[in-house]
Amino acid sequence: MSFTPESRVPSPESRLLPIAVLASGRGSNLAALIDAREAGGLPVDIVLVASDKADAPALRHAEAHGIPTLALDPKTFASRREFDEALFANVAASGAQLVVLAGYMRIIDATVTTRWTGRIINIHPSLLPKYRGLHTHRRALKAGDPEHGASVHFVSAELDGGPVIAQARIDVHPGDTEDSLAARLLSREHRLLIACVGAIACGEVRERDGKVLFHGDPIPAPLRLDPGGHLTLA
Secondary structure (H helix, E strand, O other), X not given: OOOOHHHOOOOOOOOOEEEEEEOOOOOHHXXXXXXXXXXXXXOEEEEEEEEOOOOOHHHHHHHHOOOOEEEOOHHHOXXXXXXXXXXXXXXXXOOOOEEEEOOOOOXXXXXXXXXXXXXXXXXXXXXXXXXXXXXXXXXXXXXXXXXXXXXXXXXXXXXXXXXXXXXXXXXXXXXXXXXXHHHHHHHHHHHHHHHHHHHHHOOOXXXXXXXXXXXXXXXXXXXXXXXXXXXXXX
């Protein structure tokens, strides 16, 4: 299906940042964003949730909250670029000013990401630049890392590249498994993503010339998530 602006009712709160969320799976990060928005703690309007999988639970969760959805099948397109062009044409039609990759499992064509520089963010379950790609919990355990975490970064053409906005860190416990580590990190991932989206929506964080600006100044290192769920300088 294709998304059109007429398929949604515009928010009367014009100060809200319109965002689109892309997800391939269950959508736990999407659910966290929706909960924060509905609780009044996140100044955004989720104008579209899109997926490369028609059966993604994330789409059903969005529909349950009255959010417009879109599913496109990559197999019906001749190339990755054609798929991404179609997907982001729908994103643009939704009016979204920020795209949040929340468990979106496809690499986006470089031509498309370049057009959206500074307007796409991704959450990744590692302390970037460590462990780009898949199986991050397994790799952290195999390496014997004393700590693990999640990162939110602006998206570039490089896989899990682009300037890192902020990170949340947890200790690795003796006897941790991939599942236990992932489970303990998940709630921190949610809080980190909410904090980063909120900071962008409020104008506190933005990207310029490949650098993250926090209150107008370049950050020397990724911001940290404090116990209260706020972003602070490392």
